[in-house]
Amino acid sequence: MTSDDLRERIVDAADSLYYAKGYAAVGMDELRSAAGVSLRRLYSVFASKDEIVLAVLDRRHQMWEDGVAERVGRVEDPREKLLAVYDYLADWFCDDEFRGCGFINAFGELGGTNPAVAQAVREHKASFQRFVARLVEAAGASPALAAQLAILAEGAQTTAAISGDPAVAAQARGAAEVLVAAAGAAAAA
Structure with a gap:
């Protein structure tokens, strides 16, 4: 097994455990066991739990960006692209393993x-804001619409995680439709 394969195995296990149980609840022994590696091997790849957490967040950032971009890329109309973000959320909220935003x-x-x-989280959220701003x-x-739509998406993620109701995505999409229509009317005036 290459060092890259070992690293991926550890990050896979950490991501699954942290997302299901929480970051603080998962100890290194549980992670070692789930990854199928010795504690020594684990520490040869990652010097600390903090490094593993950051690697998991980096992976989640890439998954989010790829997923949202792919869903938005399915539509041609620029206004529909704005709403496609909420279609992505709808798919995600229906996943049996959805536990909110990592x-x-x-x-x-x-x-x-x-x-x-904290910095990794801030960078991820700022990246999403920039993506929405480009759309x-x-x-x-x-430009004010970008912050409004991003906040709406963030709120939908939290609400869906707490309520366990995937219909939150449709509700957020409906609110986004109102905001997009109002922005279109304002631009036309």
Whole structure:
């Protein structure tokens, strides 16, 4: 097994465990066991649990960006692209393993005591805001719409995680439709 394969095996196990149980609840022994590696091998790849948490967040960031971009890329109309973000959320919220946003979860558990985790979360959220801002610009709407749509998506993630109701995505999409229509009317006036 290559060192890259070993690293991926550890990150896979950590991601599954942290997302299901929480970051603080999973110890290194449980992670070692789930990854099928010795503690010594695990520490030869990652010097600390913090490094593993950051690797998991990095992976989740890439999964999020790829997933949202793929869903948005399915439609041509610039305004429909804005709404496709909520279609992505609808698919995600219906996943049996959905436990909310891994970044919000990490920030809630570790953000106050771990500056590196807090920074990774902030960077992820800023990246999403920039993505939405590019979509808003392509749609010819006011830049203010980007922050509104991003906040709506963030709120939907938290609400769906707490309520366990995937219908939150449709509700958020409906609110986004109103915001997009109002932005279109304002631009036309």
